[in-house]
Amino acid sequence: DGGITQSPKYLFRKEGQNVTLSCEQNLNHDAMYWYRQDPGQGLRLIYYSQIVNDFQKGDIAEGYSVSREKKESFPLTVTSAQKNPTAFYLCASSPQLTGNNQPQHFGDGTRLSIL
Amino acid sequence: SQQGEEDPQALSIQEGENATMNCSYKTSINNLQWYRQNSGRGLVHLILIRSNEREKHSGRLRVTLDTSKKSSSLLITASRAADTASYFCALSGAGSYQLTFGKGTKLSVIP
Numbered sequence: 434d435g436g437i438t439q440s441p442k443y444l445f446r447k448e449g450q451n452v453t454l455s456c457e458q459n460l461n462h463d464a465m466y467w468y469r470q471d472p473g474q475g476l477r478l479i480y481y482s483q484i485v486n487d488f489q490k491g492d493i494a495e496g497y498s499v500s501r502e503k504k505e506s507f508p509l510t511v512t513s514a515q516k517n518p519t520a521f522y523l524c525a526s527s528p529q530l531t532g533n534n535q536p537q538h539f540g541d542g543t544r545l546s547i548l
Numbered sequence: 549s550q551q552g553e554e555d556p557q558a559l560s561i562q563e564g565e566n567a568t569m570n571c572s573y574k575t576s577i578n579n580l581q582w583y584r585q586n587s588g589r590g591l592v593h594l595i596l597i598r599s600n601e602r603e604k605h606s607g608r609l610r611v612t613l614d615t616s617k618k619s620s621s622l623l624i625t626a627s628r629a630a631d632t633a634s635y636f637c638a639l640s641g642a643g644s645y646q647l648t649f650g651k652g653t654k655l656s657v658i659p
Binding site: 437468473474476477478481491530538540542 | 592
């Protein structure tokens, strides 16, 4: 079955450490997204990519970085510059960017905590 | 980018009852989408309604959109315990590639 796989499910970060969250999709979608969700809050967009080797900052990109070297993969790195990284991170994809009336498909998230 | 605002924040009903949740917004939209999130899981897309549409159905779900009032509603009929989840509206603004999410309505269906 097609879908989005996020790993790991749980991740712990030490002070000053960079960590990378994996997101892989086999839906053949062009567009991919990273969101951050804090308790009782909606999703906030970190980065999005509409095609390989291209990505754009979302509303809260500071302290994060991404790459899009393959269509299937869109890893997110939480850098040491992100001072409050504890959150639930969700990866999503859509056939094209959402402005073209496209629904998004989500992975099951990675919960990141500080040690 | 604008954010939708869901109402109520929390809703508790008995199994078999209908559940209605609302989403209001402030500026023009291209489309409005509803998603469900079970605890600790990702979001699942339910319905997308375009700005030129007024109503859509999918199984026990009915979504309406009133662009003059800048509001949408999601109705779940004959609710089941398995409908217990948080429900989010998400807006695609006119001319924007982003999808912005509200804070959600937490629905509890009591067996």
